[in-house]
Amino acid sequence: MGIPERKEREKEELRERILTAAKTLFLEKGVEKTSIRNIADLIEYSPGIIYHYFQDKNEIFHALHQGGFHQLMSRMGVLTSVSHPMERLKAMGTIYVQFAMENPDMYDLMFIKEAPIDHVSNSNEEQWKEGFGTFNFLRDTIKECIDKGHFQGHEIEALSYLIWSTVHGLVSLHIRRRCEVVLAHKQHTIVKEGLEEFFNILDKL
Amino acid sequence: MGIPERKEREKEELRERILTAAKTLFLEKGVEKTSIRNIADLIEYSPGIIYHYFQDKNEIFHALHQGGFHQLMSRMGVLTSVSHPMERLKAMGTIYVQFAMENPDMYDLMFIKEAPIDHVSNSNEEQWKEGFGTFNFLRDTIKECIDKGHFQGHEIEALSYLIWSTVHGLVSLHIRRRCEVVLAHKQHTIVKEGLEEFFNILDKL
């Protein structure tokens, strides 16, 4: 008797359709301008149905931002081939920045917007699994660097946060348009140039 | 006949009262949850009046964020007493981070929220004067550092952007709650610790 299984499949299918519609609209118009009614229109259901699949709007965008972390993490996959941890750290930075510049809206959702984090706070899961995983990945690499003699006199946790902050700062000032009005000339190259300066500094440590 | 003068004064006064009310509500509930009707209620006028003093909601929050830049810049005033540019640069970083941590909502408005920048884009002023001024201040200090022999092999503009990015990253990940869920322990000290790591690095350059 496969009826409950089929029902389960159908539920999952509709959930996925909601998410796909939400993603389409979100990439078109951003989080704020994507309304529940817009999503409902696109999947040709009534607005109410969405609340049978998601607690609220935040949960939808939390689910979307998970997809972003999958994308980012899969890009990080190539790093296994970089054996020296210092080179790997720099390659990580490059991938991180590249991802952000190529998917600014997704990056914004993952690391700037409050919606997904609000959902983590309001649900009973005590932790932001996605972010935690990515941060650990960075910390492990930095740990290896320290083991190889780099970053002497530095504390691993604080240094990891600093390095994350640096790349996040580079891309988030750009995404939130704080540099296009300050460095109007070279606004298209400044993030890359800043990252290169950062690598120069890392090489000295 | 001072009637037009008095009228001018009264207009300016009401404008100021709108701004004060907006600031009160904004610091209480944030930008999104502060509505035009809330502001109107607080000053005991009808909602429509606000549109005789401001083009739209963004202009109100742009005006508010200007106040934040005044605050920040006046804090930077003490830096004139720091003669060595490298020490001055570090002191700037400390003041910047301190300002952000003590006024997270104002910092958010100044450097993260899109509202004030949207207003700059939509008005005819081609530039974000407030940000430009602060950035120049930073760049001038870094220029002096270079003149004294620091930061060899670095390009001034890109390096300035990198340093700004670093401190911005440190505080903005915290303000947007990306570190309290990743580094739940020591979430209250991580920004300070990260900044200290940064200073350690700067000392080596």
Add this chain to the structure above:
DNA sequence: TTTTGTTTTTGAACAGTGTTCATTTATTTT
């Protein structure tokens, strides 16, 4: 003082928002 002209202020209206929930429709089980 009354009338005319100007400026300031109002508040209803528009088109939207997230969210809830009694009611209806569809499907499955008895």
Add this chain to the structure above:
DNA sequence: AAAATAAATGAACACTGTTCAAAAACAAAA
């Protein structure tokens, strides 16, 4: 075929930013 369960609806609630004809308040002229 009837009863029970699950899925889906759409009206309603309390909001939002913004506009604009109409009203009220005030100043100048008669």
